[in-house]
Amino acid sequence: xxxxLLSQLFTDLPFGWEWLPQPSYLVGGAVRDRLLGRNSDYLDxxxxxxxxxxxxxxxxxxxxxxxxxxxxxxxxxxxxVFKNATVDFALQEGASLETDLQRRDFTIxxxxxxPHTQELIDPLQGxxxxxxxxxxxxxxxxxxDDPLRLLRGYRQAAQLDFALEPNTRSTIxxxxxxxxxxxxxxxxxxxxxxxxxxxxxxWLQAAGEDGLLAPWFPSMTRSHIERLLKVNSAAASLSSFxxxxxxxxxxVRNTIKTSWLGIVKLTCLVSTNSATAEIELDKLAYSRAxxxxxxxxxxxLPQLQAKSPRQMTLADQYFLFRAASVVFPxxxxxxxxxxxxxxxxxxxxxxxxxxxxxxxxxTPILTGHDLxxxxxxxxxxxxxxxxxxxxxxxxxxxxxxxxxxxxxAAKRLDS
Numbered sequence: 193x194x195x196x197l198l199s200q201l202f203t204d205l206p207f208g209w210e211w212l213p214q215p216s217y218l219v220g221g222a223v224r225d226r227l228l229g230r231n232s233d234y235l236d237x238x239x240x241x242x243x244x245x246x247x248x249x250x251x252x253x254x255x256x257x258x259x260x261x262x263x264x265x266x267x268x269x270x271x272x273v274f275k276n277a278t279v280d281f282a283l284q285e286g287a288s289l290e291t292d293l294q295r296r297d298f299t300i301x302x303x304x305x306x307p308h309t310q311e312l313i314d315p316l317q318g319x320x321x322x323x324x325x326x327x328x329x330x331x332x333x334x335x336x337d338d339p340l341r342l343l344r345g346y347r348q349a350a351q352l353d354f355a356l357e358p359n360t361r362s363t364i365x366x367x368x369x370x371x372x373x374x375x376x377x378x379x380x381x382x383x384x385x386x387x388x389x390x391x392x393x394x395w396l397q398a399a400g401e402d403g404l405l406a407p408w409f410p411s412m413t414r415s416h417i418e419r420l421l422k423v424n425s426a427a428a429s430l431s432s433f434x435x436x437x438x439x440x441x442x443x444v445r446n447t448i449k450t451s452w453l454g455i456v457k458l459t460c461l462v463s464t465n466s467a468t469a470e471i472e473l474d475k476l477a478y479s480r481a482x483x484x485x486x487x488x489x490x491x492x493l494p495q496l497q498a499k500s501p502r503q504m505t506l507a508d509q510y511f512l513f514r515a516a517s518v519v520f521p522x523x524x525x526x527x528x529x530x531x532x533x534x535x536x537x538x539x540x541x542x543x544x545x546x547x548x549x550x551x552x553x554x555t556p557i558l559t560g561h562d563l564x565x566x567x568x569x570x571x572x573x574x575x576x577x578x579x580x581x582x583x584x585x586x587x588x589x590x591x592x593x594x595x596x597x598x599x600x601a602a603k604r605l606d607s
Contacts, residue, residue, distance in 0.1 A: 204235070205235075205237070205277075206235065206256070206258075206274040206275075206276065206277040206279065207252050207255075207256055207272075207274075207279075209307045209308065211248065211251065211252050211255070212239070212241075212248065212307065212308070213241060213243070213244060213248060214308050215242065215289075215306055215308065215309075216239055216240075216241050216248075216306070216307065216308070217239065217240045217241075217289055217304040217305065217306055217313065218237060218238070218239055218304065218305045218306075218307065219238050219239070219240050219292075219293070219301075219302075219303070219304045219305075220238040220296075220301050221236065221238070221301060222235070222236065222237045222238065223303045223304065223305050223312075224300050224301055224303060224318070224322065227303070227319065227322055228322060228352070233276065234276055234277065234278075235276065235277035235278070235279075236277070236278050237277060237278070237279045237280070238279075238280045238282065239279065239280065239281045239282070240282055240283075240284050240289065240292055240304065241281060241282070241283060241284060242283075242284045242289075243283070245268045245269065245270060245281040245282055245283040246262065246265075246268050246269075246270045246281070246283075248281055249270035249271070249272050249279075249281040250270065252272050252279075253272045256272075256274065258272050258273055258274045259271075259272065259273035259274075260272055260273075261273065263280070267282070267283065268282065268283035269281070269282045269283070289304060289313060290313075290315045293313070293315060293316065294315070294316070294330060294331075295330075295334060295337075296330060296334065297329065297330065297334055297335065297338075297341040297344065297345070298318075298321075298327050298328060298329055298330065298341075298345065298348070298360075299316040299317060299318035299321045299328045299329075299330060300318045300321050300322050300326075300327065300328075300354075301318070302314075302315075302316045302318050302330060303318040303319060303322075316330060321357075325352070325353070325354045325355060326354060326355055326356075326357045327345055327348055327349050327352075327354045327355065327356050327357060327360065328357040328359075328360050329345070329357070329359075329360040329363060329364075332363050332367065335363065335364065335367055336367060336370060338374075339367065339370035339371050339373055339374050340371075340374045340378050340379065340382065342364045342367055342368060342370065342371055342404060343371060343374075343379065343382045343383075343399060343404050344382055345360065345361075345364060346382075346386065346395040346396075346398060346399045346404070347382045347385045347386055347392070347395070349395055350385070350386055350389050350391040350392040350394075350395040351385060351389065351391075353391060356398075361402065364402060364404070365402045365403060368402055368403035368404050369403065369407075371403075371404050371407055371408075372407040376408075376475060376476045376477045377477045379408060379476065380476050380477055380478060383396075383408075383458075383476070384449055384450060384454070386399070387450065387451075387454035387457045387458055388449065388450065388451050388453075388454045390424055393420060393421065393423065393424055393457065394421075396420060396457070396461075397417050397420065397421060400412060400417055400461075401417075405461065408472070408475070408476055409461045409462060409472060410472070411462060411463035411464075411465075411468060411469075411472065412461055412462075416460055416461055417460075419460040419529050419530075420457055420460040420461065422529045423453070423456050423457050423460060423525060423529060426525050426528040426529045427440055427453055427456075427525055429528065429534060430524070430525070430528065430534060432534075433538075433541050433545075435545045436521050436524065436541060436545070439452060439521045440452045440453040440456070440521055440522070440525065441453065444481050444482055444485055445481055448479055448481060448482060450482055452485075452521055452522050453522075453525070455482065455485045455486060455489070455519075455522050456489070456522045456525045456526055456529075458473075458478075458482070458486055459486045459489050459490060459522070459526060460526075460529070462486060462490075464490060465490075466486075466487040466490040466491050467487075469486055469487055469490055470483055470486075470487050473486060485518075485519050485522065488515070488516065488517075488519045488523075489519055489522050489523050489526055491515075492512065492515055492516050492519075492523050493523055493526050493527060493530070495508075495512055496512075496523065496524075496527040496532055496537070497527065497530060497532065500536050501536055501537060501539050501540045502536060502539060506551055506584075506587050506588050507584050507587075507588070509540065509543070509551050509552075510551050510554070510583070510584065510587055512540075513540075513543070513544065513551065513552045513553075520540075520544050521544075524537055524540070524541060540552075550586065550587050551587050554583055554586065554587055556579070556582075556583060557582060557586055557591070557592075557593070557594055557597045558582070558594050558597050558598070559579075560575045560576070560579055562594070563575060563578060563579065563582075563597075563598070563601060566598045566601075567598065567601060567602060567605065578601050578604065578605075581600075581601075581604060582597045582600060582601060585597075585600055
C-alpha cells in the first residue's frame with residue numbers, strides 16, 4: 193500500500209499528529225481494521241513510543257481537556273479518553289519496534305504505522321494474512337504467555353470473518369488446558385463477543401470442540417452444542433414477529449452488553465439444571481441479571497414443552513407470564529429450538545406484545561389498601577392471596593369492577 197493511501201486511512205484522529213514524538217507508532221487493531229476498510233464511530237487506538245509514553249499522553253490530555261488514566265506506572269502505559277475515542281500510549285517493549293511486535297498474538301495485529309513517515313512496518317507479513325483472511329499466531333510461546341489469546345483467536349475469527357490458520361488452530365488445541373488459568377472476567381468478555389455475534393455461534397462450537405469451553409462449562413455435551421447451533425435459525429424462523437426479533441437484539445439491561453439472543457445461546461451451554469447452571473455462571477462472574485435470565489429460562493421452558501399453549505388455562509398462561517416477565521422472548525426461542533411449533537406459540541407471543549392484554553399484562557382492579565379498607569382487614573399474607581384470586585377471576589372474566597372484586601373477596605372470606 194502506498195504512503196499516500198495509508199495517510200488517507202488515518203484522517204480522523206482526535207488529536208494532531210504533531211503531538212507525537214518521532215518516532216511513534218500506531219499498532220494493533222486500529223491499523224488492522226483500517227487496512228480492511230473497517231470503520232467505527234468510536235475509535236480505539238494504541239500507540240507504541242520508544243520513550244516518554246506517559247508524558248506524551250498527559251500532555252495531549254491536558255491540551256485537549258480529555259480524560260487521563262495511568263494504567264500501569266511500571267510498564268509506562270497511559271490512556272487518554274476523548275468523547276469519541278480511547279487512545280492508549282505504551283512504552284515500547286524491547287530494544288526495537290520489531291521486538292515489540294514479535295511479542296503480540298497474531299500477525300494481523302502486529303502491523304504498525306508511523307504517521308510521521310507514513311510507513312507501514314510489517315515484519316511478520318501480517319498484511320499478507322489480512323489479504324488471505326487468515327488468523328496466524330506469531331508463536332506458541334506468545335499464546336502461552338497469555339492463554340486468553342487462545343479464546344481471543346476464535347473471537348477475532350468471528351469478528352473479522354477470518355479462518356484460523358491450520359497450524360495455529362492445532363496449537364490452540366494443544367494449549368487449550370491453559371485457559372483455566374485466565375481470570376473468569378476476561379474469559380466472560382471474549383464469550384460476550386461470541387454470544388452476541390451471528391458468526392460467533394459456529395466459533396463457539398469450534399471453541400467447544402477444541403477444549404476451550406470445557407473448564408468453564410463442565411456440564412456441556414454434544415447435545416448442548418447441537419441446541420446452540422439451532423438458535424440462529426430458530427430466531428430467523430420467527431421473522432413474522434418483528435417485535436420479538438427486535439426484543440432479542442436488545443441488551444438485558446442498559447448496563448449489560450449481553451443481548452437476549454446471547455442469553456439464549458448461553459442457556460444452551462450451561463447445565464439444564466438451573467441450580468448447577470447458576471454455579472457455572474457465577475464462576476464466570478456473570479451479573480445477577482444475566483444469571484437470573486438464564487435460570488428463569490431453564491425453569492420455565494419445561495412448561496412449554498409439557499403442554500401446548502392452546503391447552504393452557506388462562507391461569508396457566510397468567511402464571512407463566514408472571515414468572516417469565518422480560519425473559520419470555522428468550523424462552524420462546526428455546527422452545528422453538530427444542531421443537532415446539534411456532535404456530536402453537538403464536539397465541540402467547542401475541543399476548544406478550546399486546547400491552548393491553550389482560551393475561552400477559554393485567555391491570556389490577558384494586559390495591560391491597562383498598563381491600564383492607566373495604567373489608568376492614570388487617571395487614572397479613574391473606575391480603576396477597578386475596579389479590580391473586582381477584583386477579584385470576586378478573587382475567588377469567590368473572591369480575592370487572594371494584595364492587596364485584598370486593599364482593600368476590602367477601603364471599604371467599606365467608607366460605
